[in-house]
Amino acid sequence: xxxxxxxxxxxxxxxxxxxxxxxxxxxxxxxxxxxxxxxxxxxxxxxxxxxxxxxxxxxxxxxxxxxxxxxxxxxxxxxxxxxxxxxxxxxxxxxxxxxxxxxxxxxxxxxxxxxxxxxxxxxxxxxxxxxxxxxxxxxxxxxxxxxxxxxxxxxxxxxxx
Numbered sequence: 001x002x003x004x005x006x007x008x009x010x011x012x013x014x015x016x017x018x019x020x021x022x023x024x025x026x027x028x029x030x031x032x033x034x035x036x037x038x039x040x041x042x043x044x045x046x047x048x049x050x051x052x053x054x055x056x057x058x059x060x061x062x063x064x065x066x067x068x069x070x071x072x073x074x075x076x077x078x079x080x081x082x083x084x085x086x087x088x089x090x091x092x093x094x095x096x097x098x099x100x101x102x103x104x105x106x107x108x109x110x111x112x113x114x115x116x117x118x119x120x121x122x123x124x125x126x127x128x129x130x131x132x133x134x135x136x137x138x139x140x141x142x143x144x145x146x147x148x149x150x151x152x153x154x155x156x157x158x159x160x161x
Contacts, residue, residue: 034094034095034158034159035071035092035093035094035095035158035159036092036093036096036128036129036130036131036132036158037072037090037091037092037093037128037129037130038089038090038091038092038093038099038126038127038128038129039088039089039090039091039126039127039129040088040089040091040124040125040126041078041086041087041088041124041125041126041127042086042087042088042089042115042120042124043084043085043086043120043121043122043123043124044084044085044086044087044119044120044121045083045084045118045119045120045121046080046081046082046083046084046085048118048119049080049085051119052085052087052115052119053075055111055114055115055119056075056087058111059107059108059111060073060075062105062107062108062111063102063105063107063108066105066107067098067101067102067105068094068098069093069094069095069097069098069099069101069102070091070092070093070094070098070102071092071093071094072090072091072092073089073090073091074089074090074091075087075088075089075090076088076090083121084121096132096136096140099140103143123147124147125147125149126144126147126148126149127148127149127150127151128140128148128149128150128151129150129151129153129156130150130158131153131156131157131158132150137150
């Protein structure tokens with residue numbers, strides 16, 4: 001069973017096949033810089049849009065109350081057709097450990113479980129924007145599997161607090 005075959009980070013994650021039990025993992029390597037951004041794209045069945053948006057409001061409040069390392073948590077609708085809608089969660093984390101805390105957060109795990117009960121129409125896709133070394137990238141690639149890509153950065157910076 002692939003740990004996060006569709007993990008929706010923050011409520012944002014994943015689609016079909018993610019198991020809540022598979023989310024707990026060892027701490028990420030300490031070699032990465034602090035702040036980073038993550039986008040999670042979720043494909044929602046057309047007849048589940050209202051329920052999904054209601055769930056988004058709920059998980060947004062819960063994350064705000066329980067995750068001090070989540071600096072930005074924003075949901076937008078990217079597209080919609082007669083079969084599904086695509087939503088994007090933008091999440092900015094203070095540290096890689098904050099992402100792990102997000103995945104281990106009981107409200108997030110419950111949210112993912114509910115998403116996987118017919119809300120999502122297929123796998124999610126996660127893009128991480130970070131200036132990480134190979135060990136850090138390998139850790140998260142192993143955690144998320146093939147739903148994860150890293151944005152090819154040409155220039156940019158990430159502040160440390």
